[in-house]
Amino acid sequence: MLKYTEDHEWLKLDGDIATVGITAHATELLGDIVFVQLPEVGAKLAKGDGAAVVESVKAASDVFSPLAGEVVEVNEAIVDDPAVVNADPQGAGWFFKLRLEDAKSMDGLMDEAAYKTLTQ
């Protein structure tokens, strides 16, 4: 199941683990990404907590935790090479994986069609 947030994040659910990243639209808005700071593995995040930081050439942007959960894995590859986020934001450019407190909370997020409408 693929869902989206108004802050231009995507989530892909597999059991109770959601992979989180930023959308292609977000990377277009940001421009070239030069730095990523990821959360600590084990961090417990509430919905809306600052989870990661993305710096583009011109400015810094916060990535918020879209749902409540515990960080179980982070993608070190994008720390070493932030350009991967621009190249493949919804694949290899994933940010972190969250064990969701409540998998059903995904239902409250936008689906692909709704996100497309938002970003038109």
Added chain:
Amino acid sequence: MDRPNLKTTPLHALHVELGARMTAFAGYDMPVQYSLGVLKEHLHARAAAGLFDISHMGQIALRAKSGDGRDASRALERLVAVDMIGLAPGRLRYAFFTNVLGGIHDDLMVGNWGDHLVLVVNAARKEADEAHLRAQLGDECDVEQLDRALIALQGPEAEAALALLAPECTSMRFMDARTLTLMGAECIVMRSGYTGEDGFEISIPADFAGEIAEELIANPCVAPIGLGARDSLRLEAGLCLYGSDIDESTTPVEAGLSWAMQKVRRRRGAREGNFPGAEIILGQLEHGALRYRVGLRPEGRAPVRASAPIFAAEDAGVQIGKVTSGCFGPSFNAPIAMGYLPTALAVPGTTVFAELRGKRLPVGVAPLPFIESKYKRG
């Protein structure tokens, strides 16, 4: 999409046609980046050639009412801490207007055209500079804002690209200024720039600007470059941005710009002082300033940006300086910055700490420029 109330340069339609992402800058609707993006535009300018629209900047003609160009130079010396009388026709010089506290009112390039001078000033200061010139020199000189486009062509391939339009440019040295005809238009060509690369800045009658710009970017070596890359290029070259690294509160000595003050304007020079704040500036030249602009290299990859506070130690309580410019340096694949530090710490190799998102990050003091210049001298 036009933004209301913003001025446009003669190249505005071209930026829009090229799909540039636009932003407001100094009251103008200007391109931040084109389709290549900031990083690639920056690297392209260093590897080949970049074309920049800088028409928002001020071009001010200063003409002595006497008709004698030397009177204009003499008059201008009352406002700048630099030798203007010794600037030969056909040559350019970097200068700065000073204020009574020894601070910098604006930095500029002055070109000598024989019977008049042309001053190229920062966009955000051009009205203030015109007013300053009129107020101080209006009795002796006519001051006129020139309504012309201004472009920069910078990079190792800049000469070859410009030579296709004006072959005579190949005999110009760094800081030469000439009138050359490009596609039938009389242009002012200056071998100067704001990137550290070899290149030219070209003043064009507004009506010809689009045609000349299009001809230059039709060359596969030349890419259009926006303000985003312009900023990272100049920062790598260690060049100041007025309003960030230099302003009314920074003296040329603190800013590391005293190299631009020729001996003749210093103590015991034939035309010592006689510019605003001279006593303070000459005093600092003799006794040293309390702080200096330095290069900074943050550890790690996180960019440290303007206004970040700097501390002497990780747990120090007192802020000792601040970052005045900072960005990601594409040529280094690492962040770079500039700021002011107290003299004792303004020494390359020193480690200080910048505060970033609530944490103290080690930052190394580095010599400027970060990248060596490639000017075509002699």
